[in-house]
Amino acid sequence: MKTGIIGLPQVGKTSLFKILTKAKLEERGYSNPREAHIGVARVPDERLDKLSELYSPKKTTYASVEYVDVAAIGQEALKETAFLASLRQVDALIHVLRAFEDDSIPHVGAIDPLRDVKSVEFDLMISDLTQVEKRLERVEKDLKKGRTGELEREQALLLRSKAALEKEQPLRELEMTTEEKKLIKGFMFLSQKPVLYTLNIGESTNLGNDLDSAVERFKLTEAASRPNAGATAICGKVEAELADMDEDEAAEFLSSYGLRESGLVRLIRKSYELLGLISFFTAGEDECRAWTVPAGSKAPQAAGAIHSDLEHHFIRAETIRWDNLLAAGSEAAARSLGTLRLEGKEYVVHDGDVLHIRHSG
Numbered sequence: 001m002k003t004g005i006i007g008l009p010q011v012g013k014t015s016l017f018k019i020l021t022k023a024k025l026e027e028r029g030y031s032n033p034r035e036a037h038i039g040v041a042r043v044p045d046e047r048l049d050k051l052s053e054l055y056s057p058k059k060t061t062y063a064s065v066e067y068v069d070v071a072a073i074g075q076e077a078l079k080e081t082a083f084l085a086s087l088r089q090v091d092a093l094i095h096v097l098r099a100f101e102d103d104s105i106p107h108v109g110a111i112d113p114l115r116d117v118k119s120v121e122f123d124l125m126i127s128d129l130t131q132v133e134k135r136l137e138r139v140e141k142d143l144k145k146g147r148t149g150e151l152e153r154e155q156a157l158l159l160r161s162k163a164a165l166e167k168e169q170p171l172r173e174l175e176m177t178t179e180e181k182k183l184i185k186g187f188m189f190l191s192q193k194p195v196l197y198t199l200n201i202g203e204s205t206n207l208g209n210d211l212d213s214a215v216e217r218f219k220l221t222e223a224a225s226r227p228n229a230g231a232t233a234i235c236g237k238v239e240a241e242l243a244d245m246d247e248d249e250a251a252e253f254l255s256s257y258g259l260r261e262s263g264l265v266r267l268i269r270k271s272y273e274l275l276g277l278i279s280f281f282t283a284g285e286d287e288c289r290a291w292t293v294p295a296g297s298k299a300p301q302a303a304g305a306i307h308s309d310l311e312h313h314f315i316r317a318e319t320i321r322w323d324n325l326l327a328a329g330s331e332a333a334a335r336s337l338g339t340l341r342l343e344g345k346e347y348v349v350h351d352g353d354v355l356h357i358r359h360s361g
């Protein structure tokens with residue numbers, strides 16, 4: 001999964017990128033010549049930490065998310081091929097919004113995240129509209145040469161997209177059939193990507209509450225309730241300090257601000273929700289590991305995330321919720337308690353399940 005970090009100039013995109021990819025870093029972010037930074041962040045997961053304590057495996061493997069930090073959004077930038085290309089390839093967007101006060105760092109005007117949301121969304125939509133119009137022209141030409149069902153369906157979808165964009169409705173809000181989704185996927189439209197609005201708020205003595213109330217306070221509740229959108233808040237400054245601390249120090253630091261967890265944990269969790277992803281685990285003495293699959297995946301699909309052979313030769317999955325396994329203390333104990341059970345091909349995997357795949361391969 002790849003997430004693009006976007007926003008207006010000087011709102012804290014690169015700071016967030018650095019915090020995300022340096023905190024518990026597995027692979028360092030690096031610079032490529034196009035100025036987009038790419039880095040991998042490991043997804044913190046307390047459930048996996050606890051499973052690892054139970055099994056003491058040789059290796060613990062967290063899920064990971066790739067982040068792409070691009071230059072600031074603007075009409076000019078969006079005309080650059082390299083900029084567009086690095087943005088189009090991502091699966092989701094984190095839209096960083098300036099909500100901190102600091103006169104030494106310039107901003108387009110007073111602090112107004114909602115105005116900034118609209119401005120950036122507008123630029124994304126203009127870029128999509130240009131592309132839709134170009135493609136429509138092509139399709140219309142082709143239709144004159146010979147009508148096919150496929151071309152007609154594409155034309156209808158493009159016209160619907162155009163109408164939406166013209167009334168300033170991002171494509172992520174359009175309802176689409178599975179077939180239409182397939183058709184439109186190749187365009188990699190920017191305003192179609194799920195977006196997590198992320199307020200970068202200032203430091204305060206009551207940061208816990210300020211973070212919790214930020215979305216409402218900055219009037220993003222409505223924008224965040226639209227289809228394929230969400231909102232959260234972080235304090236870049238505090239997160240940057242946290243990133244350099246060891247666990248005990250960090251815990252103390254967090255509680256001094258009235259915080260239970262790092263905002264990054266919440267941010268990553270929100271991204272999962274937004275993308276409709278869940279985690280399941282495999283656990284054993286060799287390795288405890290988190291895997292990411294779309295919500296609603298059935299057991300064979302989950303097995304396929306581990307290895308395609310496991311999907312093809314899937315027989316059953318021994319299944320238990322992570323906390324039930326911890327409560328039982330061992331698989332044997334869980335089996336006798338009845339919390340460890342055998343599930344078949346139709347089983348829909350839940351977030352937090354621990355699976356042992358039985359296969360015939």
Ligand SMILES: Nc1nc2c(ncn2[C@@H]2O[C@H](COP(=O)(O)OP(=O)(O)OP(=O)(O)O)[C@@H](O)[C@H]2O)c(=O)[nH]1
Pocket residue numbers: 007008009010011012013014015016070071072100101102105200201202235236237238
């Ligand atoms: N006071 C304060 N300053 C911040 C915060 N986050 C970032 N900054 C400062 O804002 C400036 C811009 O931060 P960057 O992370 O480079 O912002 P950016 O969005 O990547 O900027 P561009 O890539 O130039 O568009 C830097 O001087 C940061 O130190 C914050 O939470 N509070």
Ligand SMILES: [Mg+2]
Pocket residue numbers: 013014015070071
């Ligand atoms: Mg930057």
